[in-house]
Amino acid sequence: MMVIGIDPGTATTGFGLVQEDEDGGLKVIDYGAIQTPPGIAMPERLLSLYERLKEILLLHRPESGAVEKLFFQRNVTTAISVGQARGVALLALAQMNLPVMEYTPLEIKQAVAGFGGAGKRQVQQMVRALLGMDDIPRPDDAADALAVAICHLHSAGMRRIYQENQ
Secondary structure, three states, X not given: OEEEEEEOOOOEEEEEEXXXXXXXXXXXXXXXXXXXXXXXXXXXXXXXXXXXXXXXXXXXXXXXXXEEOOOOOOOHHHHHHHHHXXXXXXXXXXXXXXXXXXXXXXXXXXXXXXXXXXXXXXXXXXXXXHOOOOOOOXXXXXXXHHHHHHHHHHHHHHHXXXXXXX
């Protein structure tokens, strides 16, 4: 199964496509970051993000998608901005009729590093190791998106096992 993981943001949105083969091995298909130009109005930034996400989805045709859930403590302005980017990502996935799951940063860290309190560097190292990459994927947003995809694949496997045992 191929999935796309998305780490949303209006300035930079990370994406990562990961394929799980029959024996559970993971392989990177594509990853990167969508940058929107600073200094343009938010509607144009969101449109740019949407169009680029649609291109990626049409090119790779993943079977499902996963988006990082919004988490913030202090900066409401940033949270609203990220929320808008999340909405665009969810819309693009829904328009492709893809099943979509959302995961918190804690769930992603637990799935990838085995510890919900793992630091950013530890998660990046685990992404590199799990995907058999020579280097940590860059930029950070792309590494985060790959972690979201890995989390989704691991969670989907656990859901299948649970359903089979019901």
